[in-house]
Amino acid sequence: MKTTTINISGMTCMGCTNSIRIVLERINGVSVADISLEKNQAKIQYDPEKTTINKFEEAIIKAGFEINT
Numbered sequence: 001m002k003t004t005t006i007n008i009s010g011m012t013c014m015g016c017t018n019s020i021r022i023v024l025e026r027i028n029g030v031s032v033a034d035i036s037l038e039k040n041q042a043k044i045q046y047d048p049e050k051t052t053i054n055k056f057e058e059a060i061i062k063a064g065f066e067i068n069t
């Protein structure tokens, strides 16, 4: 298991954090997605043999948010 942090912009409420959590946890290989509205961050625990950070970023963008690098 690995953990990564992704900075996100565009989240305004718990509904946003929830929808991001749901799309991330639906990705095969993700065990936990912890989304912080305060920090504008997603902390993701995943299996690097099953998925990649690219997939997380794609899913977040598809859900209507932006990635801050």
Ligand SMILES: [Cu+2]
Residues within 6 Å of the ligand: 011, 012, 013, 014, 015, 016, 017
């Ligand atoms: Cu919202």
